[in-house]
Amino acid sequence: MDFLNYVINGALIGLLYALIAMGFVVIYRASKVFNFAQGELVILGGFIVWYTSFELGLNLWLAIPISLIASAFAGYLIERIFLTKLIGESVFSMVMVTVGLLIFLRGFILLVFGPAVRPFPIVFPLRPLFIGDLLIPMNLLIGGGITIVCAVGLSWFFNKTRPGLRMTAVAEDHVVASSMGISVKHSIAAAWIIGAVLSTMGAIIFLSGKSLTFLASDIGFAALPVALFAGLESIGGLILAGVIVGVAQGLATAYLDPIIGGSIGTVMPFIIMLGILLVRPTGLFGWRTIERV
Amino acid sequence: MLQLNNVEATYSDVILALKGVSITVDEGQCVALLGANGAGKSTTLKSISGTIQSEDGEVTGGSILLDGKPIHNMEASDVVRRGLVHVMEGRRVLRHMTAEQNLIVGGHMVRNSTELNQRLEHVYKLMPRLKELRSRTAGFMSGGEQQLLLIGRAVMAQPKLIIIDEPSLGLAPLMIKDVFGVLKRLKDEGTTFLLVEQNSAAAFGIADYCYVMENGRIVLDGPADKMAENEDVKEFYLGMTSEGERKSYRDIKHYRRRKRWLG
Ligand SMILES: Nc1ncnc2c1ncn2[C@@H]1O[C@H](COP(=O)(O)OP(=O)(O)OP(=O)(O)O)[C@@H](O)[C@H]1O
Numbered sequence: 072m073d074f075l076n077y078v079i080n081g082a083l084i085g086l087l088y089a090l091i092a093m094g095f096v097v098i099y100r101a102s103k104v105f106n107f108a109q110g111e112l113v114i115l116g117g118f119i120v121w122y123t124s125f126e127l128g129l130n131l132w133l134a135i136p137i138s139l140i141a142s143a144f145a146g147y148l149i150e151r152i153f154l155t156k157l158i159g160e161s162v163f164s165m166v167m168v169t170v171g172l173l174i175f176l177r178g179f180i181l182l183v184f185g186p187a188v189r190p191f192p193i194v195f196p197l198r199p200l201f202i203g204d205l206l207i208p209m210n211l212l213i214g215g216g217i218t219i220v221c222a223v224g225l226s227w228f229f230n231k232t233r234p235g236l237r238m239t240a241v242a243e244d245h246v247v248a249s250s251m252g253i254s255v256k257h258s259i260a261a262a263w264i265i266g267a268v269l270s271t272m273g274a275i276i277f278l279s280g281k282s283l284t285f286l287a288s289d290i291g292f293a294a295l296p297v298a299l300f301a302g303l304e305s306i307g308g309l310i311l312a313g314v315i316v317g318v319a320q321g322l323a324t325a326y327l328d329p330i331i332g333g334s335i336g337t338v339m340p341f342i343i344m345l346g347i348l349l350v351r352p353t354g355l356f357g358w359r360t361i362e363r364v
Numbered sequence: 365m366l367q368l369n370n371v372e373a374t375y376s377d378v379i380l381a382l383k384g385v386s387i388t389v390d391e392g393q394c395v396a397l398l399g400a401n402g403a404g405k406s407t408t409l410k411s412i413s414g415t416i417q418s419e420d421g422e423v424t425g426g427s428i429l430l431d432g433k434p435i436h437n438m439e440a441s442d443v444v445r446r447g448l449v450h451v452m453e454g455r456r457v458l459r460h461m462t463a464e465q466n467l468i469v470g471g472h473m474v475r476n477s478t479e480l481n482q483r484l485e486h487v488y489k490l491m492p493r494l495k496e497l498r499s500r501t502a503g504f505m506s507g508g509e510q511q512l513l514l515i516g517r518a519v520m521a522q523p524k525l526i527i528i529d530e531p532s533l534g535l536a537p538l539m540i541k542d543v544f545g546v547l548k549r550l551k552d553e554g555t556t557f558l559l560v561e562q563n564s565a566a567a568f569g570i571a572d573y574c575y576v577m578e579n580g581r582i583v584l585d586g587p588a589d590k591m592a593e594n595e596d597v598k599e600f601y602l603g604m605t606s607e608g609e610r611k612s613y614r615d616i617k618h619y620r621r622r623k624r625w626l627g
């Protein structure tokens with residue numbers, strides 16, 4: 072029964088990684104920017120939720136929508152200020168800018184919200200769900216549902232709707248997209264908005280009822296392997312990749328850590344990622360698989 | 365409808381690829397632009413559509429007028445809104461999207477879904493093959509099918525003017541016939557064309573007027589039927605002396621040093 076518990080909880084944490092990775096992938100698809108500051112977007116979202124609910128004292132059901140809107144705006148601003156000018160520049164300079172963005176966001180949060188440890192509102196019931204011997208945290212359970220809904224919704228958006236297809240066209244080829252009259256700039260701005268909103272949703276699920284510190288940005292690093300594993304372009308693939316990574320991490324933490332006496336669980340996502348990338352450089356469902364010249 | 369006056373175009377501030385090109389395309393016409401490899405045909409089209417900017421190029425002299433209004437150095441996405449679509453060389457379908465998704469991207473400016481569906485039906489009627497392939501991933505389609513898809517994608521925007529770069533490249537004769545059949549029907553429906561083509565036989569079949577380019581300049585122009593009769597034209601300006609020669613050119617066509625992302 073313990074085993075099943077580890078598997079289920081690992082899978083649910085994996086779905087949370089997948090949600091954070093989704094923001095990363097949406098941004099990557101549109102702009103080819105490999106955003107190292109994804110974890111910082113998560114804490115930025117966390118601080119916005121803390122600010123609206125504790126500092127402004129708003130009711131939770133008002134604070135959350137306002138926070139999501141505020142983070143959409145923040146995502147838009149970040150793109151406008153830091154990244155617009157870089158469209159078309161080398162991958163290296165864009166990576167350096169996101170590293171700069173990471174440092175900037177940390178400084179910004181420190182300056183605006185201060186260094187103290189903050190409480191985070193209890194958004195989901197603290198009492199876990201008991202099924203026999205199984206114990207499932209409510210935030211992860213509901214969060215997993217939210218992740219799946221987001222994945223289905225975004226896949227539909229990118230494949231079936233006109234605005235979404237526009238963004239998919241931009242993801243494929245900037246020159247072709249603009250030669251069809253699609254504004255590459257708008258698509259990239261929209262991607263950052265979606266990416267920031269997804270990050271804030273991730274923050275709410277992850278931090279519900281916990282305390283909020285910069286340590287929370289580590290989840291961005293756990294999400295990175297999920298995105299690479301899924302293949303950087305695939306939204307649906309994130310679900311599978313997230314579950315695999317999460318379960319492997321859960322089992323490694325439960326069974327390997329006591330033996331090795333170390334944090335093998337923490338590095339497990341990266342071990343899986345390296346393994347997959349050696350075999351399949353484009354990940355499970357990544358693009359660049361069609362080469363027909 | 366389209367007028368190029370003494371257009372000069374430069375890549376990376378140093379490579380002067382067009383040295384004063386003047387071309388006039390009247391409404392309803394099909395104008396062919398011929399010339400050997402490296403003459404500057406594609407650069408002419410990229411200058412018109414604005415896509416030259418994505419390759420670090422710009423129009424540095426002269427003017428390009430569409431319906432009397434200047435469009436040179438305008439953003440590519442704005443040029444499309446004025447009713448001009450550029451079908452680029454190199455079969456640039458959106459490879460990971462289905463054929464139908466490619467077409468919808470072409471018609472993405474249409475807000476009304478009945479209108480969008482009418483345009484889709486129009487394209488499918490024009491090219492029934494595309495209807496059969498509608499849910500096929502574009503990257504897996506054959507070269508000829510991809511060329512049809514590119515034309516369909518352009519038609520979805522319902523442009524007044526289509527500028528198209530070497531539609532016959534790498535296609536079997538039968539497929540070339542199909543592609544030009546479609547172009548002919550579009551022309552009969554009233555679309556104006558500026559056509560770049562190495563296959564002069566195919567070009568002469570549809571063109572009303574021809575320009576021949578060499579080294580970034582127009583060296584010869586005249587009505588298509590006159591030009592077609594002129595053996596010297598073929599021999600000296602089109603580099604059509606041997607089949608083998610044309611084939612080897614195809615291999616060196618990959619000089620495209622394009623900036624991968626643009627704003
Ligand atoms: N992106 C670029 N950067 C620099 N120079 C370029 C670029 N694209 C084309 N050129 C140069 O401009 C000149 C004209 O090229 P262009 O592609 O317009 O020729 P073309 O007539 O279309 O030839 P082809 O028949 O091979 O397609 C060539 O000398 C080419 O080397």
Ligand SMILES: [Mg+2]
Binds near residue numbers: 405406453
């Ligand atoms: Mg060319």
